[in-house]
Amino acid sequence: MLSPLPDLNIGSASAIPQANDVEYLTPVQIGTPPQTVMLDFDTGSSDLWVFTTQTPQQQSQGHQLYNPDSSSTASQVANAEFQIQYGDGSGASGTVFRDVVTVGGVSVQDQAVEGATMVTGSFTEDQATSGLLGLAMDSINQVTDGGTTPNPQKTFFSNAMGNLAMPLFTANLKQGTTGNYNFGFVDESEFTGSVNFVAVNSSQGFWQFAASGFAVGQGAATALPHQAIADTGTTLMLMPDEAVEAYYQQIPSAQNSQQQGGVVFNCNDTIPSFTAVISGYQAVVPGDIIKFAPVTGDSTETSELCFGGIQSNSGLGFAIYGDIFLKAQFTVFDGGNMRIGFAAKSDGNF
Known part of the structure; x- marks a missing residue:
């Protein structure tokens, strides 16, 4: 169980705690050339959404932004939109792109990247983060066609899983210091x-x-x-x-x-x-x-x-x-x- 297959993908990315360990942020590369944003990895939701150059400035000021226009591999998904609300009442909504996403050296082509055109106040205030990367099941992804018909997109892990040395990821979060997420292997x-x-x-x-x-x-x-x-x-x-x-x-x-x-x-x-x-x-x-x-x-x-x-x-x-x-x-x-x-x-x- 713990022996990875040779010649398949593995990756490791840091999980950096914010004040009082209220959240952990991980560097993620999106696009070509890569744009690095800090995302909150969330095993309780299934949407990868980011602040973009299309997020209203009063909501995005101080955040690192993803610019799809600067990525040669980005394409917007016609009619697709997302709207997500979390258990604490915070949320985001916007449009959907496809682009290459890399975490700790593991890359996924044509990953659904949801671009926020609206975020709630708590996300605006949290300038350290540029969004979330959902790691729950595909079934609860919140993308729809035209706001009505569900069109759930695959998570980063779901897309990557078949090419990983082992079909898993691990979380090693730490108190007040940097931990890690590993993909495809057990350390x-x-x-x-x-x-x-x-x-x-x-x-x-x-x-x-x-x-x-x-x-x-x-x-x-x-x-x-x-x-x-x-x-x-x-x-x-x-x-x-x-x-x-x-x-x-x-x-x-x-x-x-x-x-x-x-x-x-x-x-x-x-x-x-x-x-x-x-x-x-x-x-x-x-x-x-x-x-x-x-x-x-x-x-x-x-x-x-x-x-x-x-x-x-x-x-x-x-x-x-x-x-x-x-x-x-x-x-x-x-x-x-x-x-x-x-x-x-x-x-x-x-």
């Missing part, structure tokens, strides 16, 4: 022990899997069967209320803050680990990672209050295992076998 130096695989249910278009329970700190595991998705594009770990309440009962100062929109606690409290039980594997998220971000100061060391990295999924039909979880695990997205694998980081290297 055994990035994890310890074995990779623990569980089947993926792709019916809703996500990297969705079954989890069986959880544990807090050194406590015994509690059975809580639930569906979950592995989502690099979500910052936090969003869990069923039963797990959230059980976790924060172990932090005396924890309180639900309407002002902050979630559970906060005293930064100098002892923060226990959280363990997700997945097909018998115990995926441990250290308390230091769950101490997500300062509320009242510049850092979790100087702030009185910290915002918790585990929050309620607000009754959503599945949990979202976002970056808080994925920072603590080496993760294999195996598209060829429709499964996902988790392993402990080498030397606790979060």
Whole structure:
């Protein structure tokens, strides 16, 4: 399983954290000659969209832009448009091009590149990013013909998969430092022990899997069967209320803050680990990672209050295992076998 075939594509690209690890950005080359933009790789959506020279200036100021007119391999797709809205209410819409896209040395010809003609305010404010690169299933791509008939486009990974040495990619996100996404191979130096695989249910278009329970700190595991998705594009770990309440009962100062929109606690409290039980594997998220971000100061060391990295999924039909979880695990997205694998980081290297 871990031996790539010779003479086929592999690639590796950096995943660079932004402030408080709110997102991870990866350099992507689009067009001929290549134009480099920084994109947020998102295993919870399936659209590759970018700020372009056609994005209104008041929305795109300060962003690195893709200019299709400067690419000899770019072509606009007639009648095609996209409109996407994410779970936090942000979104983008616009037109569709085809162009060559390269990630970490792996290239795809005629990749659908969606050019934003409208983005919501949070994307405008986030000047470090030039858009998203979706890595979920093709079925939830948001391209339509003329705004009515769905015309889902293949993701970068879907297009690349057949030419990769192994039909998978891996995520090794790190806390406060640069990690990586690897395509077509599994780097055994990035994890310890074995990779623990569980089947993926792709019916809703996500990297969705079954989890069986959880544990807090050194406590015994509690059975809580639930569906979950592995989502690099979500910052936090969003869990069923039963797990959230059980976790924060172990932090005396924890309180639900309407002002902050979630559970906060005293930064100098002892923060226990959280363990997700997945097909018998115990995926441990250290308390230091769950101490997500300062509320009242510049850092979790100087702030009185910290915002918790585990929050309620607000009754959503599945949990979202976002970056808080994925920072603590080496993760294999195996598209060829429709499964996902988790392993402990080498030397606790979060």
